[in-house]
Amino acid sequence: MKLAKITPRDEDFAKWYTDVCMAANLVSYSNIKGSMIICPNGYAIWEEIERIMDAEFKKLGHQNVQMPLFIPESLLNVEKEHVNGFAPEVAWVTHGGEEELEERLCVRPTSEVLFCDYYKNVIKSYRDLPKLYNQWCTIVRWEKTTRPFLRSREILWQEGHTMHETEKEALDETLQMLHVYEDFQRNVLALPVIVGLKTEKEKFAGAVKTYTIEAMMYDGVALQNGTSHYFGQEFAKAFNISFLDRENNLQTPYQTSWGTTTRMIGAIIMTHGDDHGLVLPPKIAPTKVIIIPIGDDEKVTKTINALAKDLDVAYEIDDSNKSPGFKFAEAEVKGIPIRIEVGLRDLENDEVTLVRRDTLEKIKVKTSAVKSKITELLATIQKDMYDRALNRRNSMLYEAHDYEEFKTIAKEKPGFIKINWCGNEECENKIKDDTGLKSRCILEGETPDGNCAVCNKKALYKIYFGKQY
RNA sequence: CGAGAAGUAGCACAAUUUGGUAGUGCACUACAUUUGGGAUGUAGGGGUUGCAGGUUCAAAUCCUGUCUUCUCGACCA
Numbered sequence: 407m408k409l410a411k412i413t414p415r416d417e418d419f420a421k422w423y424t425d426v427c428m429a430a431n432l433v434s435y436s437n438i439k440g441s442m443i444i445c446p447n448g449y450a451i452w453e454e455i456e457r458i459m460d461a462e463f464k465k466l467g468h469q470n471v472q473m474p475l476f477i478p479e480s481l482l483n484v485e486k487e488h489v490n491g492f493a494p495e496v497a498w499v500t501h502g503g504e505e506e507l508e509e510r511l512c513v514r515p516t517s518e519v520l521f522c523d524y525y526k527n528v529i530k531s532y533r534d535l536p537k538l539y540n541q542w543c544t545i546v547r548w549e550k551t552t553r554p555f556l557r558s559r560e561i562l563w564q565e566g567h568t569m570h571e572t573e574k575e576a577l578d579e580t581l582q583m584l585h586v587y588e589d590f591q592r593n594v595l596a597l598p599v600i601v602g603l604k605t606e607k608e609k610f611a612g613a614v615k616t617y618t619i620e621a622m623m624y625d626g627v628a629l630q631n632g633t634s635h636y637f638g639q640e641f642a643k644a645f646n647i648s649f650l651d652r653e654n655n656l657q658t659p660y661q662t663s664w665g666t667t668t669r670m671i672g673a674i675i676m677t678h679g680d681d682h683g684l685v686l687p688p689k690i691a692p693t694k695v696i697i698i699p700i701g702d703d704e705k706v707t708k709t710i711n712a713l714a715k716d717l718d719v720a721y722e723i724d725d726s727n728k729s730p731g732f733k734f735a736e737a738e739v740k741g742i743p744i745r746i747e748v749g750l751r752d753l754e755n756d757e758v759t760l761v762r763r764d765t766l767e768k769i770k771v772k773t774s775a776v777k778s779k780i781t782e783l784l785a786t787i788q789k790d791m792y793d794r795a796l797n798r799r800n801s802m803l804y805e806a807h808d809y810e811e812f813k814t815i816a817k818e819k820p821g822f823i824k825i826n827w828c829g830n831e832e833c834e835n836k837i838k839d840d841t842g843l844k845s846r847c848i849l850e851g852e853t854p855d856g857n858c859a860v861c862n863k864k865a866l867y868k869i870y871f872g873k874q875y
Numbered sequence: 876c877g878a879g880a881a882g883u884a885g886c887a888c889a890a891u892u893u894g895g896u897a898g899u900g901c902a903c904u905a906c907a908u909u910u911g912g913g914a915u916g917u918a919g920g921g922g923u924u925g926c927a928g929g930u931u932c933a934a935a936u937c938c939u940g941u942c943u944u945c946u947c948g949a950c951c952a
Contacts, residue, residue: 411886411887420945420946421945421946424944424945428886435943435944436943437925437942437943438943439942439943439944494950494951495950495951516952547951547952549950549951549952550876550949550950550951551876551948551949551950551951552944556952557951557952558952561952563952610952618952629952630951630952631952632952633952665952666952667952669952699910700910700911701909701910701911702909702910727909727910728910728913728914729909729910729912729913729914730910730911730912730913730914731910731911731912731913731914732912732913732914733910733912733913734911734912734913735912735913736913747911749910749911750911751911752911759911842948874951875952
């Protein structure tokens, strides 16, 4: 018996990535380009993501809804910047059965206009605000090249859409949700992320401001892992959404939206995975512990049952007839944080063997101490995984002071490059043309300490550039 | 969408050059023996060769189209 082979990570990173996705049974290709089948092992991770994030959304007062899948063309066309941004990647429905539709329908590429069309009817008074809605759904964007989790045509995600009485409230919501994403990715997914503002060129079509979560993969390439947008009143005006304030004056509300996708699963794989397969941070692992018996001795079975009964974390027992070596390899490719090996050799000393997935370190533990050791180990693994990812990420952050230096780093080293920037799109485009790097995000907390690294005029921002998936 | 490569059982491949009706290993099923890093034996099941046309007495093999996957660009979460 053999599991699927995984190409070594440092030999061919792209191939390694797809090998891990397939070997761990996370996804399977379908017959439709860019529509992947998310298999039970992959979907279980998404369910954990959904469970934890959804609880956080609700704690902050959000409610879940489900909007239609289709958008009539005229509705999509209401906000000009929005439709221009999305038009190239929209999928259209022209027929229902044999009947040709009078107005074609697009499959939602995102749901701003659907929410606006609804909010128009339900927002009448300041008492109706804020409206804090979220939906877990799929959307469709006709991407040209596709890869499992990273870029698909059918995208599984969550999108929050909120309406507020004042600009300040809406801006606060935009930042609040950005930080919900940031905390989740740092603390649960163990991803060291950089948050910041997208440039005018890179912001969401129709938004006033787009904040972004930028993660760096093992190969130094960026993955945009979530966005939070402030819309101001642009959509609300285009959709005639208004409410009466406390003085009986008609006002236009302020809007936000924010979203994250299964791309986060891709980020987990490409940040933490190794040549043995997936490595899951304990907090997101659907199964925290797998117990593997060595042999079918009665004493072994008894010990395992007793251990399992005592555990208070999600566990599996692999009592199949496969050889121990196979079971070890399988538990590793699936990324289960801890495995417990129980055999007669251990039991002679009243011990079992714990193995950390992240380091593959073996630890002997007295049977009576297993439960507490597991609690301790899960926390340690979570922390160590974050620290390792952080160190690696930090080792690929650079700063360039002039354009020659920028080009040299861009050419020789994968990662992100920080520069002073004048804010001019011409300089951003020049970098793109010369090096292929795109702006990641403006660092709002940092002030420039020199002139623009490209044009040498006065700089307004500190900004990161990097290659992206 | 542009350039390149590839599709034969779940996976990796053979048979394609020279057209003759599909085979191996792993995986899968049953039973037995095993079990500390990818077990062994015996007996089985599974393929109209991605799909659609065409040429031919005959197509996995030749021709055309199309779909999917991979790599590199352009586009995007």
